[in-house]
Amino acid sequence: MCLVDSSTSIDIDSADLGTRYICLDCNTKFRGIGKKVKCPSCESVNVKKI
Numbered sequence: 001m002c003l004v005d006s007s008t009s010i011d012i013d014s015a016d017l018g019t020r021y022i023c024l025d026c027n028t029k030f031r032g033i034g035k036k037v038k039c040p041s042c043e044s045v046n047v048k049k050i
Helices: none
Strands: 002-005 008-010 019-023 029-032 047-049
Touching: none
Parallel strands: none
Antiparallel strands: 002 008, 019 029, 019 047
């Protein structure tokens, strides 16, 4: 659940959030949003959409 302010809340399904990526350096699979996506494990920018 995401809280927007004290009077409003919205439900977000985390499975639909972001694009799936794989890190080409450490093979970690993760979801990312944005143009300059970094691997959460090794912080490499050498990632590919899957």
